[in-house]
Amino acid sequence: MARRTRTMNNTFYGKLIFELSKEGRKGYSLPENKLAEYKLADLPDALKRQEAPCLPEVDEMTVVRHYTNMSNNNFGVDTGFYPLGSCTMKYNPKINEQMCNLPEFTHLHPLQGEETIQGALAVYYNLQRSLAELSGLKEFTLNPYAGAHGELTGLMVMRSYHLDNGNPNRVKVIIPDSAHGTNPASAAVCGLEVVVVKSRPDGTVDVEDLKPLLDENIAGMMMTNPNTLGIFEHNIAEIAKLVHEAGGLMYYDGANLNPMLGKCRPGDLGFDIMHINLHKTFSTPHGGGGPGSGPVGVREGLEKFLPNPRVSREEVADDIYWYFMEDCEDSLGSISGFLGNFGVMMRAYAYILTLGKDEIKNVGPLAVLNANYVKESLKYYYELPLDGVCKHEFVFDGLKDKSTGVTTLDVAKRLLDYGFHAPTIYFPLLFHEAMMIEPPENESKETLDEFIEVMKKIAIEAKENPELVKSAPHNTPVRRLDDTKAALKQIVTYRELLSVDEL
Amino acid sequence: MSKIIDGLYYSESHEFVKVEGDFGYVGITDYAQHELGNVVYVDMPEVDDEVEAGEDFGAVESVKAASDLVSPVSGTVVEVNEALEDEPGLINKDAFENWIIKVELSDKGELENLMDAAAYKAFIGE
Numbered sequence: 001m002a003r004r005t006r007t008m009n010n011t012f013y014g015k016l017i018f019e020l021s022k023e024g025r026k027g028y029s030l031p032e033n034k035l036a037e038y039k040l041a042d043l044p045d046a047l048k049r050q051e052a053p054c055l056p057e058v059d060e061m062t063v064v065r066h067y068t069n070m071s072n073n074n075f076g077v078d079t080g081f082y083p084l085g086s087c088t089m090k091y092n093p094k095i096n097e098q099m100c101n102l103p104e105f106t107h108l109h110p111l112q113g114e115e116t117i118q119g120a121l122a123v124y125y126n127l128q129r130s131l132a133e134l135s136g137l138k139e140f141t142l143n144p145y146a147g148a149h150g151e152l153t154g155l156m157v158m159r160s161y162h163l164d165n166g167n168p169n170r171v172k173v174i175i176p177d178s179a180h181g182t183n184p185a186s187a188a189v190c191g192l193e194v195v196v197v198k199s200r201p202d203g204t205v206d207v208e209d210l211k212p213l214l215d216e217n218i219a220g221m222m223m224t225n226p227n228t229l230g231i232f233e234h235n236i237a238e239i240a241k242l243v244h245e246a247g248g249l250m251y252y253d254g255a256n257l258n259p260m261l262g263k264c265r266p267g268d269l270g271f272d273i274m275h276i277n278l279h280k281t282f283s284t285p286h287g288g289g290g291p292g293s294g295p296v297g298v299r300e301g302l303e304k305f306l307p308n309p310r311v312s313r314e315e316v317a318d319d320i321y322w323y324f325m326e327d328c329e330d331s332l333g334s335i336s337g338f339l340g341n342f343g344v345m346m347r348a349y350a351y352i353l354t355l356g357k358d359e360i361k362n363v364g365p366l367a368v369l370n371a372n373y374v375k376e377s378l379k380y381y382y383e384l385p386l387d388g389v390c391k392h393e394f395v396f397d398g399l400k401d402k403s404t405g406v407t408t409l410d411v412a413k414r415l416l417d418y419g420f421h422a423p424t425i426y427f428p429l430l431f432h433e434a435m436m437i438e439p440p441e442n443e444s445k446e447t448l449d450e451f452i453e454v455m456k457k458i459a460i461e462a463k464e465n466p467e468l469v470k471s472a473p474h475n476t477p478v479r480r481l482d483d484t485k486a487a488l489k490q491i492v493t494y495r496e497l498l499s500v501d502e503l
Numbered sequence: 504m505s506k507i508i509d510g511l512y513y514s515e516s517h518e519f520v521k522v523e524g525d526f527g528y529v530g531i532t533d534y535a536q537h538e539l540g541n542v543v544y545v546d547m548p549e550v551d552d553e554v555e556a557g558e559d560f561g562a563v564e565s566v567k568a569a570s571d572l573v574s575p576v577s578g579t580v581v582e583v584n585e586a587l588e589d590e591p592g593l594i595n596k597d598a599f600e601n602w603i604i605k606v607e608l609s610d611k612g613e614l615e616n617l618m619d620a621a622a623y624k625a626f627i628g629e
Contacts, residue, residue: 181569426567432538483566484592487543 013065014073014477017056018494020066027060054495073477075421081447082421083374085440086258086367086392089279089286092347095354096283100346110338114323121322124339125311127349128295134360135257135274136267137297141306143340150275150294151186151222151253153307156332157273157298158220158249159190160305164330170247174213174221176205178229178428180255183222192219199430203229203386207238214246224253225260225269226391228428230371230438240270249273257281258440259368259392262361272299281363282348293344304330309339366441367392370448374439377452381459385431392440398433399462406462406469408433413480414461414472418454504629505534508599512614513623514575519599520617527576528602530584531563534627536598539565545587545594546572547603552580554606556613561603563594576613578606 013020040048058066075082077091085091100106108117128140144150155173162170173187174195184194198209204227221243225233233239240250252266252274258281260266266274278284278293286292298306310325339345352360368391375384375394382396398408412422412435424436439448462469473479491497507513512520517535521528536542544564554560554574561572582605587593593601618626 429568484541484543487564487566488591 010065010069013062014069015066016494017058017063017066018054020058020062021056023057025057025059027058027063075416080419080421081439081443081451083423083437083439083451084421085443086280086438087255087424087436090258090281090283090440091442092283092285093351093354096347096350099350100343105342105346115321118322120342121311121324122313122320123346123349124342125313125322127345127352128311130349130352131276131295132297134261134265135252135254135276135297136265137271137274138267138300139303139306140295140297141310142293142295142345143307143309143334143336144275144294144296145336145341146292147255147275147277147280147294148182148186149292149335150277150296151182152189153294153332153335154251154273154275154296154298155186155190155192156335157296157302157305158251159192160330160332161249161302162219164305167247169217170219172213172215172217173219173251174210174243174248176223176227178203178227178430179222179224180228180253183224183253187222197221203227203231203430204233204235205239207235207242210239210242214242214248216247218243218246218248220249220251220272222251222253223271224256225266226256226393228256228436229386229395229430230256230390230393230436231386232391236269244270255280256392259364259371261363263364267297267299272302273297278344278348283351284344284347291341291344293341293348304328305332307332307335309334311339363441364392367439370439370441370443371437373445374437374448374452378455381456382435383433393436393438395428395431396433396435396437397431398435399459401459401463404462404466406466408435410469410472411435411455411458411462414458414469415454416473417475418457420451420454505532505537505627506599507533507620507624507629509620511599511620512575512617513620513626514573514617515626516571516573517627518573518575520575520614521599521602522608522611522614525608525611526581527578527606527608529560529574529576529604529606530602531572531594531598532623533598534629535570536594539563539570540567541565542591542594545591545603547583547587548580550580550583554578554580554604556610556616563591572603574606575617576606576608576610578609580604581607 077089104119108120114121124142128142131140132138144153171192172195173192174197175183176199177196178199187194195213197213198206200206223233225236227233243250249272250270252271254274254276257276261281273296275294275296278295279286284293308327308331311322312325313320313322371390371392371394375390381400383398383400385395385397399406399411408425412425415422426434427436428434458469491500513532517532519530519532542563542565546562548554548560554577556574556577558574559571560574563570563572584601584603587601587603
């Protein structure tokens with residue numbers, strides 16, 4: 001039954017590294033001390049540590065075995081399918097890593113003169129141009145450190161535009177009730193006011209509800225298209241027209257850009273500003289596990305507000321020279337050190353070049369096909385509140401048969417037993433038992449079939465043996481966690497753990 | 504089936520007001536606590552803060568989601584339920600008993616914009 005066994009994991013080395021510590025044991029040998037003439041006694045008292053640091057004393061082999069066992073307890077996109085691909089992160093092709101690990105790039109220092117970093121500046125410039133072409137906007141900055149940082153930067157551009165036009169009162173940002181939580185958060189951090197517009201029963205923005213909100217204090221509207229329910233906002237042209245007539249700007253949340261690739265460009269839909277989460281659409285690592293990147297694009301006329309520094313190029317004789325543009329005085333300023341997270345840009349650029357202009361057009365259609373295939377295969381087992389063709393993702397409202405008492409959380413936990421990651425659950429908030437599934441374009445039909453089969457099996461188990469599902473997971477290194485207690489009683493260091501009598 | 508108490512006023516964002524004289528006790532409904540799941544943090548205003556009907560006055564965080572608290576009434580906060588600071592889970596035990604703020608009502612006419620128990624029952628579809 002369990003497709004994934006855990007027996008390979010060694011319980012001894014799987015303990016906390018501190019529990020493997022043995023006083024006096026060490027995993028290093030120090031080189032000859034060339035600073036022997038300096039004595040600890042010469043150091044001022046204020047600079048001396050008062051107590052020894054709490055560090056584990058272990059040999060190298062123990063360290064390697066411990067962390068290798070730990071990594072085996074992890075679920076990653078390299079070990080199996082997870083049905084939230086373009087939401088969290090799609091597979092990271094290994095060629096991306098090879099490219100960003102080229103010593104010609106890794107050995108650069110940001111303070112080098114621009115004539116010595118021409119290759120890096122060319123990557124920055126070309127990626128910026130590629131994103132502009134894919135999204136139908138004039139120009140991009142790659143400086144923001146992550147998607148949410150990009151949202152803030154984009155809204156600062158919006159704010160700068162209104163201030164520049166002598167409209168300091170334009171502070172209201174309209175956000176649909178189905179929006180990602182980052183939208184209102186970014187608006188609030190930017191000092192703007194959030195106004196919520198309701199959704200229609202089909203999950204799209206209610207244009208009639210929008211109209212009375214459009215007044216002289218509107219800064220703009222933030223939208224995700226397709227929205228968080230995976231539905232294309234078919235009234236987008238009318239919405240953009242209304243917002244523009246009211247003097248506002250349209251902001252595109254790039255979280256759901258994946259299904260658009262090759263079919264549709266935010267700039268052509270009437271959007272003025274957007275951010276892209278490189279990890280969702282362009283196969284870079286997810287920010288939560290390392291550096292992220294949230295490029296921001298703008299339509300013509302807004303580029304002067306983009307953050308410094310910016311990169312441009314000029315043709316010199318038969319050659320091209322890339323350079324940092326002079327700081328623009330209308331710019332909103334600098335929002336990052338140097339050019340942002342360059343390694344992430346390298347990966348995204350490698351992905352775009354690997355696919356090429358023709359192949360990249362298949363990304364959106366294939367992602368949409370995959371999502372619809374899974375949706376249609378499972379809709380007799382799970383409640384589909386919005387029927388019809390979805391884009392790259394769709395939402396089930398729990399199991400079709402509600403009489404079993406098995407919840408979305410239980411299904412998600414049971415999936416882990418079968419070696420699949422759980423989908424996003426309890427978002428969007430429009431449904432009580434939301435389960436959001438989005439298989440990206442690169443998953444094979446065989447993988448999707450396996451996932452479908454397991455999802456059906458869980459629905460049958462929920463009927464025949466509900467307790468089995470409610471008490472899942474059974475085969476994972478840890479069973480169901482007490483997330484309430486984890487939130488209330490946070491223990492994040494070993495020192496804290498030692499000071500607790502009982503968990 | 505959620506608990507609904509007669510005589511209280513209810514908002515569409517699932518807050519209740521229990522009126523006693525010039526004061527109103529504001530909290531979230533039993534239906535709301537059930538939807539949220541285990542509450543792990545309640546962000547409350549301070550005594551003497553002003554609240555306004557339809558405006559946020561705090562937030563409830565559960566293991567599932569964080570939700571804004573929208574005040575159903577306007578007035579001045581005269582008391583906050585400090586017990587929730589140490590034990591936010593009290594809201595799950597009894598949402599109506601464990602109100603969040605006590606407000607000195609500045610406009611009792613606002614209560615007419617809220618639902619009574621029967622209307623709220625229909626609103627949540629139970």
